[in-house]
Amino acid sequence: MRAAIDLFAEQGYDATTVNEIAERAGGLTKTTFFRHFSDKREVLYAxxxxxxxxxxxxxxxxxxxxxxxxxxxxxxxxxxxxxxxxxxxxxxxxxxxxxxxxxxxxxxxxxxxxxxxxxxxxxxxxxxxxxxxxxxxxxxxxxxxxxxxxxxxxxxxxxxxxxxxxxxxxxxxxxxxxx
Amino acid sequence: MRAAIDLFAEQGYDATTVNEIAERAGGLTKTTFFRHFSDKREVLYAxxxxxxxxxxxxxxxxxxxxxxxxxxxxxxxxxxxxxxxxxxxxxxxxxxxxxxxxxxxxxxxxxxxxxxxxxxxxxxxxxxxxxxxxxxxxxxxxxxxxxxxxxxxxxxxxxxxxxxxxxxxxxxxxxxxxx
DNA sequence: TAGCGTGATGTTACCAAGTCACATCACCAC
DNA sequence: GTGGTGATGTGACTTGGTAACATCACGCTA
CATH class of the missing domain: 1.10.357.10 (Tetracycline Repressor, domain 2)
Known part of the structure; x- marks a missing residue:
């Protein structure tokens, strides 16, 4: 969640990809992201x-x-x-x-x-x-x-x-x- | 819009693809759909x-x-x-x-x-x-x-x-x- | 200590939404 | 008939999101 907020703040929501978020959150991958959050928006509202x-x-x-x-x-x-x-x-x-x-x-x-x-x-x-x-x-x-x-x-x-x-x-x- | 509502009613929103909507609406294509509606949901709210x-x-x-x-x-x-x-x-x-x-x-x-x-x-x-x-x-x-x-x-x-x-x-x- | 289950992760492949550049075609005006 | 305009099609691409299968670390127990 912290990784996502920071990236969104830096580059904007649209310009940030789920892979980037996962990557910044400790070298994880897209798949892992979606195991924790039902979609890209949800990371901010979980x-x-x-x-x-x-x-x-x-x-x-x-x-x-x-x-x-x-x-x-x-x-x-x-x-x-x-x-x-x-x-x-x-x-x-x-x-x-x-x-x-x-x-x-x-x-x-x-x-x-x-x-x-x-x-x-x-x-x-x-x-x-x-x-x-x-x-x-x-x-x-x-x-x-x-x-x-x-x-x-x-x-x-x-x-x-x-x-x-x-x-x-x-x-x-x-x-x-x-x- | 009519094509979309009908298809959604028949098969559900998720199970309906934009291509299907366009196809039913007079043999059109995805691209044309998105020229009229900003996204798939918007067809119901335009x-x-x-x-x-x-x-x-x-x-x-x-x-x-x-x-x-x-x-x-x-x-x-x-x-x-x-x-x-x-x-x-x-x-x-x-x-x-x-x-x-x-x-x-x-x-x-x-x-x-x-x-x-x-x-x-x-x-x-x-x-x-x-x-x-x-x-x-x-x-x-x-x-x-x-x-x-x-x-x-x-x-x-x-x-x-x-x-x-x-x-x-x-x-x-x-x-x-x-x- | 060997082996077993479990939970979290990765890999690969896939589908559909949405975008873009470029091509086509019909129609209208001049 | 020539040219412009608006609506449409094509093909290629990115990304969100899903699913099946593999891997790995860990702790528990025989």
Whole structure:
């Protein structure tokens, strides 16, 4: 993964071949690469099933007294907590690489949708009505991604959790302005 | 496009080759296919730039007195109006094909995000604050896609516009339940 | 210590997506 | 009929992705 990110950052995603990535990652070959990642894009997104589990667990473990938005807030909190400061630099590189490739943005959109889906399903499990669940999940995901983007550029010393809480609050406020 | 949808429906997306599509579409070849569509997936989504323009124009043309949600409602209305009854059958086939291919769902997620982006930009243009614009655009897009899915299965005689209006209203109600 | 299974890797060959340079052909205008 | 233009075909190429088979290192056990 490190080899891939570095090569993508140096030469661009399209100009980098899977063989090059494998080669840099310790003289390996294409075949080995595809044994670890289902395709070339996935090398940048591997491990995100974990994110789905994290938000599901957070929502599943929220107290019965919690409102849907409180459940989502705790999910966003737990997810944001995964990204400790030492991952910030890599996140910044990643963001830049993705911003330059339509193919990678497509995968990103898919992963984002999967996160919304995971939150929605977990909320439904908690007997939140479908549409309310969808909107709450969307709001949480939007807060997380917005916060992630600002955190990754690193011009602000606050942690991702702090960024996420602020983003969540702002989105909530914006929602109440929507009549 | 018709050749592609039919072949995908018959054999599945993965099992269909671009050469086959071109061949069925009047004895053409791969090269010609790629002159019309940037890649294999795009054959199912071509023409969606138009959707972006439609929602932008609707929002841009809304009266100054309109609220953000009213602007979005008119955008959804105009977009839904594009899908006349004669397109319903094709839409149903399309839905099924997409549901069976991860690759196509990825492209769909991307196009959906583009639609949200187009609405957001148009709302910003109308001086709607960023976060309010994002949420309104998301709500409108969600209403449209939900309605589209129900319209395409064809078990309900109502037009897409009617479906969309109902979906929009329901989402609005769900939003106000979100504290 | 010999041998055996297992997991990670390499090799080779293959298919299909996507690109490119160059050729062809039909059609329209002058 | 001459020339330009747009759509198409051809052939060669790169690369992502798959599959079958071989290799090698390691640890376990007889």
């Amino acid at each position: 491990g995100q099933e974990l994110h789905g589990r994290i938000v599901s667990d957070a929502i599943g473990g929220a107290p019965d007294s919690a409102t849907p938005l409180q459940m989502v807030a705790s999910a966003v909190d737990e997810l944001a907590a995964v990204f400790t400061e030492d991952r910030r630099e890599m996140a910044g590189k990643l963001r830049k690489v993705i911003a330059e490739s339509a193919e990678l943005q497509e995968r990103a959109a898919f992963k984002r949708a999967a996160l919304v889906g995971a939150m929605t399903a977990a909320l439904r499990e908690r007997r939140v009505p479908e549409l309310v669940a969808e909107l709450a999940a969307e709001l949480g995901t939007r807060a997380f991604y917005g916060a992630f983007g600002r955190w990754a550029v690193a011009e602000d010393p606050r942690t991702l959790v702090e960024h996420a809480r602020q983003a969540f609050g702002e989105l909530r406020a914006a929602m109440s302005e929507l009549e | 023409g969606q730039e138009l959707h972006g323009r439609i929602v932008s124009d609707a929002i841009g043309g809304a009266p100054d007195s309109a609220t953000p949600l009213q602007m979005v409602a008119s955008a959804v209305d105009e977009l839904a109006a594009v899908f006349t009854e004669d397109r319903r059958e094709m839409a149903g086939k399309l839905r099924k094909v997409i549901a069976e291919s991860a690759e196509l769902q990825e492209r769909a997620a991307f196009k959906r995000a583009a639609l949200v982006g187009a609405m957001t930009a148009a709302l910003r243009e109308r001086r709607v604050p960023e976060l309010v614009a994002e949420l309104a655009a998301e709500l409108g897009t969600r209403a449209f896609y939900g309605a589209f899915g129900r319209w395409a299965v064809a078990e309900d005689p109502r037009t897409l516009v009617e479906h969309a209006r109902q979906a929009f209203g329901e989402l609005r109600a769900a939003m106000s339940e979100l504290e």
